[in-house]
Amino acid sequence: KAGVTQTPRYLIKTRGQQVTLSCSPISGHRSVSWYQQTPGQGLQFLFEYFSETQRNKGNFPGRFSGRQFSNSRSEMNVSTLELGDSALYLCASSLAVVSNTEAFFGQGTRLTVV
Amino acid sequence: AQTVTQSQPEMSVQEAETVTLSCTYDTSESDYYLFWYKQPPSRQMILVIRQEAYKQQNATENRFSVNFQKAAKSFSLKISDSQLGDAAMYFCAYRSWDNYGQNFVFGPGTRLSVLP
Numbered sequence: 751k752a753g754v755t756q757t758p759r760y761l762i763k764t765r766g767q768q769v770t771l772s773c774s775p776i777s778g779h780r781s782v783s784w785y786q787q788t789p790g791q792g793l794q795f796l797f798e799y800f801s802e803t804q805r806n807k808g809n810f811p812g813r814f815s816g817r818q819f820s821n822s823r824s825e826m827n828v829s830t831l832e833l834g835d836s837a838l839y840l841c842a843s844s845l846a847v848v849s850n851t852e853a854f855f856g857q858g859t860r861l862t863v864v
Numbered sequence: 865a866q867t868v869t870q871s872q873p874e875m876s877v878q879e880a881e882t883v884t885l886s887c888t889y890d891t892s893e894s895d896y897y898l899f900w901y902k903q904p905p906s907r908q909m910i911l912v913i914r915q916e917a918y919k920q921q922n923a924t925e926n927r928f929s930v931n932f933q934k935a936a937k938s939f940s941l942k943i944s945d946s947q948l949g950d951a952a953m954y955f956c957a958y959r960s961w962d963n964y965g966q967n968f969v970f971g972p973g974t975r976l977s978v979l980p
Contacts, residue, residue, distance in 0.1 A: 793970035795969070
């Protein structure tokens with residue numbers, strides 16, 4: 751069974767640009783959540799999607815948005831990039847939306863903003 | 865809001881020895897789950913062990929075990945017979961659910977080095 755796939759693995763963008771990251775969950779998983787990981791702030795929750803609906807959103811500005819498609823694949827978009835957006839972006843998929851289901855993480859997308 | 869604290873930014877252990885990583889959390893909820901994740905240099909977050917808050921028995925997974933003290937809000941990870949492959953960042957995490965969805969909070973991490 752294929753794991754969680756995130757593309758691209760590495761990305762370099764210029765300040766002011768926008769970027770779209772993709773996450774393909776494990777087959778059959780309907781819940782996808784996104785996290786930003788930085789050395790200073792650690793792992794922070796961005797948002798969660800289940801069955802194409804955003805269920806929860808972390809404390810991030812509106813420049814961060816996402817969506818989920820009918821096949822459960824998810825994308826996150828960051829507009830008007832800032833230097834501080836440089837981070838590792840991780841997504842995780844779960845079979846269902848209950849606490850005890852394991853969250854499987856992808857290898858992340860390393861975004862560098864210059 | 866829930867918080868997770870890991871007071872040891874870095875730890876080291878000799879190969880084959882035992883090491884304990886500390887984690888404390890703060891919550892007013894009664895129903896939640898706790899996890900330890902391992903993140904090696906490959907960046908893949910791997911679940912090491914999980915604990916349901918309503919279970920008093922400490923979880924164990926082979927060489928990994930936890931000491932869960934619910935009243936003290938403490939959730940430490942013990943790694944026995946440490947191996948070189950255990951070297952990684954270890955994150956303690958808290959997960960609960962409400963009407964808006966999941967609430968998944970991670971600690972700042974502990975970098976574990978295993979010395980040959």
